[in-house]
Amino acid sequence: MTNPHVKTEPSSWWPLAAMGLGALGSYALLVVHLAVEAAGGKPWAWMLMLVPGAFFFAAALTIAIGSGIPVRERLATIPAALLGYSPRGPVDTKRPRAGRGNELPLP
Numbered sequence: 001m002t003n004p005h006v007k008t009e010p011s012s013w014w015p016l017a018a019m020g021l022g023a024l025g026s027y028a029l030l031v032v033h034l035a036v037e038a039a040g041g042k043p044w045a046w047m048l049m050l051v052p053g054a055f056f057f058a059a060a061l062t063i064a065i066g067s068g069i070p071v072r073e074r075l076a077t078i079p080a081a082l083l084g085y086s087p088r089g090p091v092d093t094k095r096p097r098a099g100r101g102n103e104l105p106l107p
Contacts, residue, residue, distance in 0.1 A: 012066055014062055014063070014065060014066020014067075015063070015066060017062050017066075018059045018060075018062040018063045018066065019059075021055050021056075021058045021059035021062060022055070022056065022059040024055050025052045025053070025054075025055030025056040025058075025059060026052075028051065028052035028055060029049065029052035029053075029056075032048050032049055032051065032052055033049070035048075036048060036049070
């Protein structure tokens with residue numbers, strides 16, 4: 001029996017895609033690491049690790065896209081969180097605040 005007053009939001013396939021890309025990236029990273037190590041581990045061969053890294057980047061990008069927030073704004077929040085500032089700019093200072101001379105005079 002369902003409640004007619006409860007509205008559920010439709011589910012999205014973006015989190016599932018992100019999990020799949022992350023799992024594929026993890027498995028590919030292990031396979032490439034073992035293959036490069038078995039082949040002697042030449043320095044240029046380690047550049048192959050960038051291929052699984054692309055899957056991790058795609059998984060992170062998929063999460064950003066699926067969150068509903070524009071990707072540019074989502075990417076702006078990362079350095080803002082690390083450096084402690086707001087990516088949306090300064091807070092509106094034109095709004096009256098209590099105790100700043102905008103209260104009613106006492107009789």
